[in-house]
Structures are given as C-alpha cells and as structure tokens.
Amino acid sequence: xxxxxxxxxxxxxxxxxxxxxxxxxxxxxxxxxxxxxxxxxxxxxxxxxxxxxxxxxxxxxxxxxxxxxxxxxxxxxxxxxxxxxxxxxxxxxxxxxxxxxxxxxxxxxxxxxxxxxxxxxxxxxxxxxxxxxxxxxxxxxxxxxxxxxxxxxxxxxxxxxxxxxxxxxxxxxxxxxxxxxxxxxxxxxxxxxxxxxxxxxxxxxxxxxxxxxxxxxxxxxxx
Amino acid sequence: xxxxxxxxxxxxxxxxxxxxxxxxxxxxxxxxxxxxxxxxxxxxxxxxxxxxxxxxxxxxxxxxxxxxxxxxxxxxxxxxxxxxxxxxxxxxxxxxxxxxxxxxxxxxxxxxxxxxxxxxxxxxxxxxxxxxxxxxxxxxxxxxxxxxxxxxxxxxxxxxxxxxxxxxxxxxxxxxxxxxxxxxxxxxxxxxxxxxxxxxxxxxxxxxxxxxxxxxxxxxxxx
DNA sequence: CGCGACACTTGAACGTGTTCAACTTCGATG
DNA sequence: CATCGAAGTTGAACACGTTCAAGTGTCGCG
Numbered sequence: 027x028x029x030x031x032x033x034x035x036x037x038x039x040x041x042x043x044x045x046x047x048x049x050x051x052x053x054x055x056x057x058x059x060x061x062x063x064x065x066x067x068x069x070x071x072x073x074x075x076x077x078x079x080x081x082x083x084x085x086x087x088x089x090x091x092x093x094x095x096x097x098x099x100x101x102x103x104x105x106x107x108x109x110x111x112x113x114x115x116x117x118x119x120x121x122x123x124x125x126x127x128x129x130x131x132x133x134x135x136x137x138x139x140x141x142x143x144x145x146x147x148x149x150x151x152x153x154x155x156x157x158x159x160x161x162x163x164x165x166x167x168x169x170x171x172x173x174x175x176x177x178x179x180x181x182x183x184x185x186x187x188x189x190x191x192x193x194x195x196x197x198x199x200x201x202x203x204x205x206x207x208x209x210x211x212x213x214x215x216x217x218x219x220x221x222x223x224x225x226x227x228x229x230x231x232x233x234x235x236x237x238x239x240x241x242x243x244x245x246x247x248x249x
Numbered sequence: 250x251x252x253x254x255x256x257x258x259x260x261x262x263x264x265x266x267x268x269x270x271x272x273x274x275x276x277x278x279x280x281x282x283x284x285x286x287x288x289x290x291x292x293x294x295x296x297x298x299x300x301x302x303x304x305x306x307x308x309x310x311x312x313x314x315x316x317x318x319x320x321x322x323x324x325x326x327x328x329x330x331x332x333x334x335x336x337x338x339x340x341x342x343x344x345x346x347x348x349x350x351x352x353x354x355x356x357x358x359x360x361x362x363x364x365x366x367x368x369x370x371x372x373x374x375x376x377x378x379x380x381x382x383x384x385x386x387x388x389x390x391x392x393x394x395x396x397x398x399x400x401x402x403x404x405x406x407x408x409x410x411x412x413x414x415x416x417x418x419x420x421x422x423x424x425x426x427x428x429x430x431x432x433x434x435x436x437x438x439x440x441x442x443x444x445x446x447x448x449x450x451x452x453x454x455x456x457x458x459x460x461x462x463x464x465x466x467x468x469x470x471x472x
Numbered sequence: 473c474g475c476g477a478c479a480c481t482t483g484a485a486c487g488t489g490t491t492c493a494a495c496t497t498c499g500a501t502g
Numbered sequence: 503c504a505t506c507g508a509a510g511t512t513g514a515a516c517a518c519g520t521t522c523a524a525g526t527g528t529c530g531c532g
Contacts, residue, residue: 141361145361216469232453233455236446
C-alpha cells in the first residue's frame with residue numbers, strides 16, 4: 027500500500043545498519059569504524075551490511091544527507107527577517123558551520139573519500155545530485171529573499187556561484203584546526219561583505235561585461 | 250665522501266622500488282598497483298618496500314614532484330616572448346594540462362589521497378610547502394613578466410590568487426572525462442580573458458576597494 | 473682474525489574492505 | 503495446503519596495506 031515499503035524486515039535491517047554506522051562514526055571516526063563493528067552493533071552479519079550498503083562509503087551518505095537537511099532547516103529559520111544579501115549569506119554560511127561543528131573531527135577523515143572523483147560522495151557525482159541541488163537551493167533562498175538590486179541573469183547565476191564559494195569554505199573548514207573553527211567563522215565574517223560589494227559593483231559599466239562573461243562561462247561549462 | 254650516499258646497496262633498492270612503482274602506476278593506475286607487485290618488480294621483498302617508503306602514498310610523492318618540475322620547465326619555455334598577462338597565464342595553465350595529461354587517468358585515483366587533510370600530499374600540508382611555493386613561483390613569473398598595469402599590492406597578491414585558480418582548474422580537470430581533457434582546455438581558454446578583464450578593471454574607482462578588501466582578507470587568513 | 477653495531481632484508485601474520493555461493497524466510501500462486 | 507521464487511541472511515574466503523620479530527650482510531675497530 028505505502029509506496030516504499032518493500033518489506034518490514036528489510037527496512038528494519040537497513041535502518042539498524044545506518045544507525046549503527048552513524049553511532050560508530052561519531053564515537054571513533056571513519057577510519058576506526060570497521061564494517062564488522064557496524065554489523066555487530068546493528069545485530070546483523072557482515073555480509074548483510076553489504077546487502078544494503080554496497081560499500082563503506084555509502085554508509086557516509088546518510089551523514090551527508092543529515093547535515094544537509096539540518097543546515098536547510100536551521101538556515102531557513104535564521105534567514106527570517108533578514109533582507110540584506112550579505113546578512114542572509116552570512117547567516118546561511120554560519121548556520122552550516124554550526125550544524126557541521128560536531129562532526130568536524132571526523133569530517134576530515136571522510137573528506138578524502140568525498141574528494142575521490144569516482145566516489146558516490148563526491149559533490150559532483152550523480153548520486154550527490156539531490157544533495158547538491160538542495161544546497162544550491164539554500165543559496166537560491168538567500169538570493170531571492172534579499173533586496174539586492176541585481177540584473178536578472180546575475181540573480182539566476184548567483185545561487186550556484188555562492189554554492190561554489192561554500193565549497194571553498196568547506197575546504198578551509200576541513201583544514202581549520204582552531205577552537206570551534208573560529209578561523210573559518212572569521213573568514214566568513216570578513217568574506218561576506220566582500221561578496222556584498224562585488225554584487226553591488228556588478229552593475230557598474232566596466233564591470234558588467236566581466237560578470238556576463240563569467241556567467242556565460244559557467245553555463246557553457248556545466249555538464 | 251659524497252654527502253648523501255648512505256650506502257650503495259641501499260640507494261639502489263630505493264631507486265628500484267620508486268621506479269617500479271612509477272611504472273606500475275602508469276600501467277595499471279594507483280588502486281590496481283599493489284605493494285606486492287611493486288616489490289616483485291623491484292626485485293625486493295614486500296617488507297623491504299616499506300623500509301624505504303613508509304606507505305603506498307609516499308610512493309606517489311615522486312610523481313607529484315616530477316609533474317611540478319616538468320611544469321616549471323615547460324611553462325618557463327612557453328612564457329618566453331609573451332607579454333600580455335592573459336597570454337602568459339593561458340600558456341602556463343595549458344602547459345600544466347599538457348604535462349599532466351599522461352597521468353590523468355590515475356591522477357584521479359590518487360587525488361583523493363592528496364585531498365586528505367592529514368596526508369603529506371595535501372597541497373596545504375607542511376611537507377608540500379616546497380612544491381606549493383614552486384607552483385606559486387610559476388605564477389609570480391607569469392605576473393612579473395607581464396605588461397599588466399596593476400597596483401603594487403595587486404601585483405604582490407596575484408600569484409597566490411592565480412595558484413588558487415589553478416587548484417580549481419585541477420579540480421575540474423580531475424573530473425574531466427573528455428578526450429585529451431578538451432573541456433578543461435576550453436575552460437582555460439575562456440577563463441583567461443575573464444581574468445584579464447578583472448585585472449584591467451581592478452583599478453576602477455568602485456572596484457579598487459573590493460580588491461584591496463580581498464587582498465587584506467587573504468593576508469589575514471594565511472596561517 | 474673476531475666481534476659488535478648497524479644498515480638492510482625477509483616473509484609470515486594481522487586486520488581490513490569486499491565478494492560470493494549457499495542457506496533461510498516468507499508471501500503469493502496454483 | 504504445497505510449492506516456487508524473490509528477498510533477505512550468513513560466514514567463510516580473498517586480496518590488500520601494513521607491521522614486526524627475526525635474519526643476513528658489511529664495515530670498522532681491537
């Protein structure tokens with residue numbers, strides 16, 4: 027009757043395995059979490075874990091999605107009442123850092139997994155398309171809810187550009203060993219006004235051409 | 250007598266292992282090259298390979314350095330006679346793609362290793378500082394040999410900014426499955442004029458402030 | 473020559489992610 | 503009810519990166 031319930035038993039196993047994996051990742055980090063330990067905590071056999079998740083990497087996807095969902099929720103809440111683009115962007119980026127903070131330590135460990143072009147966790151992989159679209163969507167919210175005066179094409183391209191900016195910030199964040207990722211927070215605080223200025227300046231006669239070139243480039247290079 | 254010759258036999262083993270590894274990486278890629286196969290081709294035991302290279306990752310470092318050196322050489326040669334900044338930047342970037350092309354297939358495989366923040370191969374690691382400095386140095390050459398009219402602070406910051414741009418291009422390149430990395434080449438061809446325009450525009454009244462902000466930010470966030 | 477120190481070398485052993493052929497459940501169908 | 507097939511489950515087995523205690527060669531010094 028319900029659309030996605032293949033079987034009662036099956037879904038329970040899948041959930042138990044995913045839950046066990048997330049617990050262990052938090053407790054020990056990615057590298058020290060073995061598939062055998064995941065299977066044992068989930069109360070299933072080793073082979074069974076592979077029946078539901080075709081690799082250890084796939085077990086991380088749930089985490090990925092979880093952070094994504096939390097970020098969306100927190101960001102939307104914090105966006106409320108803000109109208110300046112810089113304000114909104116800063117709120118969204120800081121929201122991500124807040125949401126991701128508990129996972130910073132072991133995030134570094136599976137960052138390498140995400141960086142593998144062949145991995146399903148790569149932000150550019152087909153499997154990650156939904157998560158990527160959702161992330162871009164947050165920035166679309168940031169842009170569309172703002173009072174920034176920009177041309178239509180800039181407004182259309184900005185969400186994706188901001189998502190790329192966020193990828194860069196994540197890269198910085200992964201390498202940031204400061205307490206509470208203070209340095210990344212400082213980076214965001216200082217970077218946001220610059221973005222704001224760039225957007226403001228984007229309509230200037232000499233600048234407009236550069237911006238449209240860049241947007242055309244982005245469109246042309248999209249796969 | 251000579252400074253670095255600990256022993257004849259030892260150095261021969263080290264070289265044999267490094268050579269065998271590079272051959273096998275080229276033949277089969279990183280993942281399919283086993284330490285056992287490396288040891289066998291080098292004519293040493295498995296344990297011996299670990300006596301000289303403490304991990305499989307360390308065997309890649311030689312490749313890294315080799316590409317770096319070749320790039321520097323080729324880039325310097327192609328830079329000769331070019332004066333326009335865009336020209337020079339394009340030449341340097343295309344030189345890198347040319348040099349790296351033979352390794353594209355398996356470069357993707359150890360890109361994940363380089364992306365690991367804890368790995369010595371990470372472009373941000375202390376161990377990579379020499380390679381990083383050399384890479385920035387190429388872009389310093391690009392900038393300083395050009396006739397671009399820019400303020401002193403921009404000229405000083407530009408090499409590092411261009412290096413970051415190159416890191417982005419490498420990221421694109423790694424994911425680029427087109428023949429001969431044609432798409433990355435197109436990206437470079439189209440991106441370079443945009444960079445040129447940005448630099449030209451950087452002295453405009455409304456833009457200058459944004460640029461100095463960005464440079465200050467870069468300085469403040471450097472570790 | 474004898475001997476100790478040290479660079480070098482070895483392969484067995486460990487723990488890991490992953491695969492697979494065999495087994496068990498269980499609901500639907502005749 | 504009996505049977506069949508698909509979904510679910512199992513643990514042994516494999517190949518790999520890595521470690522390590524034990525061995526071998528070699529050089530210098532007494």
